């Protein structure tokens with residue numbers, strides 16, 4: 585007997601039948617003697633539809649009103665799920681994020697959770713009820729409704745798991761776990777039975793959509809074991825935990841990739857201490873997310889800087905740079921689109937030198953030109969031509985023996 589937090593994503597509650605299936609799964613947990621908190625997303629594509637609705641009125645909805653609108657999606661699911669359980673003879677209560685005690689920053693669209701006052705959830709659990717909480721939402725200091733960013737219900741679940749000191753937190757989704765790489769593109773991709781928090785965090789930040797990065801951060805900070813598993817089968821999924829002991833054996837555990845990358849180079853910038861801060865603060869204040877940055881060795885009094893961005897931000901970036909020229913003169917701007925980021929991730933890199941070299945060698949041997957590189961202790965990312973992205977991933981997947989290694993976690 586334990587306290588379990590189970591989170592169900594949009595596809596898991598995509599229609600009424602699926603909501604009933606979720607109810608049955610929760611009932612099973614209660615029958616087994618567990619205390620149960622369920623965190624749910626909006627049904628299917630509801631959040632996208634709500635965004636669409638707002639767009640039919642204005643291209644620039646007020647962030648406050650948009651949050652007000654979007655949070656209705658998860659509320660629908662909580663009420664239907666509570667009804668389904670009650671219909672089956674189980675006691676259940678639905679709660680909005682604020683009824684569940686979630687306090688957030690006073691930011692709209694991407695607020696962090698600051699605190700959870702878990703009293704009410706604890707009271708309902710004490711009454712023998714299944715507690716169903718709307719994901720992705722909370723209340724700020726100014727008593728405004730705030731959302732946690734797209735995909736944020738994962739974070740709600742992990743934060744509640746931490747606040748209630750739950751024994752486990754299970755993320756039910758439409759895939760059966762975390763894979764070595766995206767199985768929709770790479771045939772040899774394999775399900776991992778375990779992965780460390782740090783590895784998962786890198787993969788989530790590199791665009792592996794299976795978990796919200798902030799949820800992984802939370803789980804790591806509070807040491808909550810997470811399981812990602814399918815809501816459509818009973819198979820065990822992937823456990824995300826500290827797993828320090830296995831690190832030596834595994835050099836690379838997963839690969840991530842992302843297309844639509846553009847590399848921008850600005851040449852002939854003044855070689856001054858203020859150049860970097862003034863360039864990047866202008867980009868940041870215009871909401872431009874810069875990824876990899878390279879500053880070249882300066883020639884005489886000038887320097888050049890390259891950075892990568894999402895291609896969608898190209899027009900805005902060029903615009904900002906043109907306006908900046910008055911304050912920060914430069915010679916030229918070049919850009920190259922149709923690029924992609926290909927990354928390898930694995931805790932074992934810390935103790936195994938030469939992994940980056942091996943990656944570069946493999947890519948060079950296969951004629952994949954590397955345009956930029958960035959590394960962390962457990963990751964190497966390269967920017968390569970977009971049309972070679974999947975080829976590069978397949979090649980690296982094979983080279984680092986991710987297809988064959990059995991079992992992956994030993």
Ligand code: ASP
Nearest residue numbers: 625631720734735736737
């Ligand atoms: N419904 C929200 C979204 O679609 C939050 C979530 O599902 O985690 O982004």
Ligand code: MG
Nearest residue numbers: 593735794796
């Ligand atoms: Mg999700």
